[in-house]
Amino acid sequence: MKLLLLSFTFLIFGLVASAQNGFIKGSITSNGSPAPNITIKVVGRNQITKSDQKGFYILKNLPTGALELQFSGVSYKTKRIQTMVESDTLMISTDLSSLESNLDEVVVTGVNRATALRKSPVPIAVLTKKTMDQNVNTNLIEAIVKGVPGVTAVTTGPNVSKPFIRGLGYNRVLTLYDGLRQEGQQWGDEHGIEVDEYGISRAEVVKGPASLTYGSDALAGVINMIPYTPMQEDGKLTGDFTTNFQSNNGMVGASLGLAYIKNDWKYSFRASGKAAHNYYNKVDGYVFGTAFREYNVSASARVDKSWGYSKTAITYYNNLMEIPDGSRDSLSRRFTRQVLDDGDDIKNRPLVSDQDLKRYSINPLHQHIQHYRFYNASQFKFGSSDLNILMGGQQSVRREYNHPTAPKQAGLYVVLNTLNYDVKYNLPDFAGIESTLGVNGMYQSNRSKDATDFPIPDYDLFDIGAFYFAKKSFGKLDISGGVRMDRRNINWNNFYVGTDAQTGFGRKSDVSDEMADLQFPSFNRNYYGFSGSIGLTYNLSEKFLFKANIARGYRAPNITEIGSNGLDPGAHIVYLGNRTFKPEFNLQQDIGVIAYLQDADISLEIFNNNIQNYIYQSRLTDENGTPVVVVPGNLTYQYQQSKARLYGAELSVNLHPASAKWLNFNNSFAYVVGLNKNEELLRLHGREAKYLPFIPPLQIRSELKATAQKSIGVFSKPYVKVDAVLFADQNKFYALDNTETFTKGYTLFNAGVGSPIKSKSGKTILDLFVQVDNIFNVAYQSHLNRLKYFEYYEASPNGRSGIYNMGRNMSFKVVVPF
Structure with a gap:
């Protein structure tokens, strides 16, 4: 048997x-x-x-x-x-046949795996390289601002733009480079995004809390800047040479990119550089202290196998950028320069010569920023599941030179080292559910070197968070969501500051120096955050859908908000932090309707965002309302914390008549209101404290674009466009202690033409882009322009206060592929 x-x-x-x-x-x-x-x-x-x-x-x-x-x-x-x-x-x-609707465009930011836009309940916008090339700008963030409603930027001159999403910025917007979070002391006003704009082929913008996937610092959203990946013929070296020129500040840029594929390997290399003198407007003339010079190098290698892929990349960013301070002669309004340390009189400095205003050489008073990045991204396939690992190391070196009598002595000299890790496991589908488990975080250390000013302490930070994300489709309905838990530790030891007997400048000291002051008492604290989201997308048809999402975001206070106690030379501000601050938490609701019709694309997004423990800057005054001056010639700001609410909407109506395929008429509307919910301040000061700082005004953009449907001579489907952008008056501002002031509205008109130019054989010789911004040379101040407040006089002969934005600017850009 x-x-x-x-x-x-x-x-x-x-x-x-x-x-x-x-x-x-x-x-x-x-x-x-x-x-x-x-x-x-x-x-x-x-x-x-x-x-x-x-x-x-x-x-x-x-x-x-x-x-x-x-x-x-x-x-x-x-x-x-x-x-x-x-x-x-x-x-x-x-x-397979491709889908024509933009709703089916693939995104990788803010989701657990590559996902079609139609399936994501979170508002996500995509900007292609073609669009960014046509929006010729001085930096990448400005190109994104033009292309994505709801995104704005706080600026400090033409080379520093910090992204804001729906009225929230600084550490609340997480910037990524190829999925790796950017860490470069971005807490400062004058710190830009340290990325080579020429090497970016795509940008994805998540509008809304993304803490579920990324943890702290994604309270407002995410901007992921994705570099070029080679896709050309095997065994053939290809590349491009890009050059551009801007008339206003004489900016000259050039970039060489190379790409090569051999069998399963893909290689890429890029070297870029650009330089500019001071920019010009008809109110200020040439604005002293706005010249810059930037260099970038990057390289990557990727191998694709049956088991998955592995990509290793390295980048280097080097930027020399002048530090504007806005000092002028009281009568002529011509800019002056600082030449003394001791005995410096802001209102009695020598004038800057006309020759110096147009020079490309960098002034002794400047910033020098270097950023190094090395990372590896790998995917390992296991049948119907896969493991994704991202490991990266970064170093940010920042020097700010602010001593005219000792030009080689840095006022600020900090080195920030960061190790990032991100591990995600996409589980096998179960009952139609796609799910992901993930762990990510970073270890970070900041150290001051041979400096004289110390706005923040030497600190160590360790961050870890774990999450679970899942999504499932029920016919026309897609549902997704998840939960996450974070822990962040920030600590530092006692930090003493003394005086150098020989120079008279400040210096880092220790407890053995009897004359030293304890500027930063020791600190050790853990911050915990619980976040998550749930949302749905209902596809009423192939081209019409409804989205709804609710998300809870989390952000631990950054180092300057809890630890600052000194002068930031580049910002000309003394910052005072608060060690008792709690983490920020927000609860945001989003509702969206999107339609891709035969003759029009229409989208409407409405949001409401309530924030607990919102942190913001406020100018410090004494009991008489007089501004407190800790360091002469520099403002003093103290961080505050309260409840806040932001709400608003974005509307896009893009017309493309099927009967006139050559015509596009694109329109967008963006509006946000930021309310300060600090009841005590509201009771004492009323409307002066009603609103939040750095809230953009109502903004309307319209673009009329005509694109030829066939070649015209050597021009392959050329385009011509005109556009206008209207910024309304901003009378909803944080007026307490004159932290902000009213900003008058304005309208700017712009125009552009461009086309690929082809040889007789049909091969593209070059791509040409010409853009004119601010055609009518309007004198204006953006509400988010920090230079607006660079003023040392209560009144001026021409009735103008602060520094104005750039005037008319003509840009030429040429891309030569080979």
Whole structure:
């Protein structure tokens, strides 16, 4: 009996084995090109695989007989094929049709894995390189501001733009480079984004709390700047040379990019540089202290295999940027320069010569910022699941030179080292649920070097967070959400500051120096944050959908908010922090309606954001209302904390008549109100304390663009466009202690033309872009322009106060591919 049972068991296993020996191999293309990352599923069985970077795939251990295969991928129409599997290997190749709707564009930011826009309940905007090239700007953030409603920027001259999303900025907007969080002391007003704009091929913007995936510092949203990935022919070296010129500040830029593919390896390299003298407007003339010089180098190598991929990259950023302070002659309003340390009189400095205003050489008083980045991103496939690991190291070196009698002595000299880690495991689908487990965070240390000013202490930071994210489709309904828990530790030891007997400048000291002051008493604290989100997208049709999302965000106080106690030379501000601050938490509700119709694209997004423990800057005054001056010639700000609420809407109406395919009329509207909910301040000061600082005014943009549908001579489908941007008066500002003032509205008109230029053989020789901003040379001050407040007199002969934005500017950009 036992022998019979054993024989029967072997027979069953043999039949099963013989029935599971079918193989299917094949390739997937779309319009003749390989289609990577396509999901191939055996319908009715838990067998799934994906195509590699060349479109190839394989399915093993299939039962013989009739099977149905489903091919699906983001931006492609799903396709099903009936087939018969025998004992031999079956070859099946198929071609997928791409979806035309922008709703099916793939995004990777703020989601657990590559996802179509139509399936994400979180508002996400995508900006392509083509769009950024046509929005010729002095920096990348300004190009994003032009292209994405609801995104603005606080500026300190043409080379420093800090992104704000729906009225929130600084550490509340998390900036990423290729998915790696950017860490470069971005807490300061005058600290820009340390990224090579020429090397960015795509930008993705998440509008709303993204703490679920990224943890602290994504309270307002995320901007992910994605570099170029080679996709050209195997064994062929390709690249591009880009150069551009801007008339207003004489900016000259150039960039050389190279790319090479050999078998499974992809290599890329880029070197860039740009330089500019001071910019010009008709009120101030040339604005002293706004020249800059920037250099960038980057390289990457990526290998794609059947097990997944691995990419290693390195970047280097080097920026020399002058420090404006706005000092002038009281009568002529000409800019003056500081030449003394001791005995300096702001109102009695020598005039800056006309020759110095137009020079490309950098003044002795300047910032020198260097940023180094090295990282590896890898994916390991395990059948229907995959593991994604991102590890990166960064170093930010910042020197600010503010001593005219000792130009080689840095006033601020800090080195920030950061180690980032991010591990995500995309679990196998279960009952149609796609889910992800993840852990990410960073270790960070900041150290002051040979400096004279110490606005923040030497600190150490350790950050860790874990999350779970899941999504599921129910026909036309897509639901996604998850939860996350974070812990952040910040600590520092006693930090003493003394005086150098020889120079008279400040210096870092220790407890043994009897004359030293304890500027930063020791500190050690843990911050905890619970965050999460849940949302849905309902596809009423292929081209019309409704979105709703509710999310809780978390942000631990940054180092300057809790630890600052000194002068930041580049900002000309003494910051005073508060060690008792609690983490910020917000609860935001988003509702959106999107329609991609035959003749128009329409989207409406409405949001409401309530924030607990909101941290903001306020000018410090004494009991008589007189501004407190700790360091002569510099303002003093103290951080405050209260409840806050922000609400608003963004509307886009883009018309593209089917009967006139050459015509586009794009329009956008963005409005946000920021309310300070500090009841005590409201009771004592009323309207002066009603609103939050740094809230952009109502903004309307309209662009009329005509694009030829065929070549005109050597010009391949050239375009011409005109646009206008209207900024309303901003009378809803934080007026307490004159922290902010009323900003008058203005309208700017711009125009541009461009086209690829092709040879007789049809090959593109170059891409040409010409842009004129502020055509009518309007004198204006943006409400988010920090230079607006660089003023040392209560009145001026021309009735103008502070520094104005850039005047008319003509830009030329040429991209030569090879």
